[in-house]
Amino acid sequence: MKTRFILPVLAIGFLIWFLATLAFRFAGHFFFITDSPAILMGLYLAVIPVLALLAILTFKTFRLSGLENVLAGVLLVLPGMIIDAFVIQFFEQIFPNLLPSQAATFGSWLMWAYSIVLLTATATGLRKVRKLKL
Secondary structure (H helix, E strand, O other), rough: OOOOOHHHHHHHHHHHHHHHHHHHHHHHHHHHOOOHHHHHHHHHHHHHHHHHHHHHEEEEEEEOHHHHHHHHHHHHHHHHHHHHHHHHOOHHHHHHOOOHHHHHHHHHHHHHHHHHHHHHHHHHHHHHHHHHHO
């Protein structure tokens, strides 16, 4: 297994986290509308193709296959998951433009988003491993 992709993929994961956090910090009150079930469902659904595509593009950029995809998926979400543990704890200070009552929904949405990347990485990685064994 090649390892030259590890640091760049970690950096991409951090960059995605940073840009998403900035979007929520400065514009979250415009789009993170938790009192509308339709908009909230739209946010949960919209993240599926966006993050799946970002993950797949990352795998293709570094020409990864099999279990390398799984590792890359973990590396993509790891920076954000570590930092977001503290972001959620200090939600009101970091996101003064959002209501404190939105913190739980924000945490739930983050877990969903990270799960999408991990599921994409696992599905694409294991599919390639299975093809190699046949």
